[in-house]
Amino acid sequence: GSPFLAGHIPARVSAVLVRTQRDRPTELPPDVEFTADPDRFFSVPWDLCVEAAGQGTVHRHGARTLRMGRDLLVTSIGAFTSDALYQQLQSIASDCNSRLLLASGALPALDWMHAAALADWSGTSQVLVKQVKSPQSWVGARWDPLAQRAAPDPFDFGALTEATVVFEGPAREAAAVYPKNANVS
Incomplete structure (x- = not known):
């Protein structure tokens, strides 16, 4: 064949x-x-x-x-x-x-975002995606999509002592602002 x-x-x-x-x-x-x-x-x-x-x-x-x-x-x-x-x-x-x-972003083998998009979500208005990463993975990762250049870090990641929300918003915006860390949209 x-x-x-x-x-x-x-x-x-x-x-x-x-x-x-x-x-x-x-x-x-x-x-x-x-x-x-x-x-x-x-x-x-x-x-x-x-x-x-x-x-x-x-x-x-x-x-x-x-x-x-x-x-x-x-x-x-x-x-x-x-x-x-x-x-x-x-x-x-x-x-x-x-x-x-x-391709299906950073998780092509799982393709879970596509599966979620096709599911019957009657009565559901949003889906929450939560990423937990070490502070070091966020250092220097912020991007300014309008200026097309690196943007300053929002925190001193080396000084963090507890879990901290780095970004909250739509997956599409996360992929634009943190392309190295949130390229799953």
């Missing part, structure tokens, strides 16, 4: 774009382009780009990928807290015969 059904997907990694040049991982075959240069990355022939580098990467390279007629699988779903970006990329994909594919 089908290679897919047999667990053998006919695919290979052709190129890897990294933020900064570093030592090439020994696990990569020698014919894989490993580069920090977007032009070199995009010059390699491939069909599908799997984004796994954060929301900024979707902003910087999403449109270019789709305009080339290539498919884009976005794992940093929080990038779409911007309706404008989502609509722009959907329009480009449609115009350029490419596909914008969305």
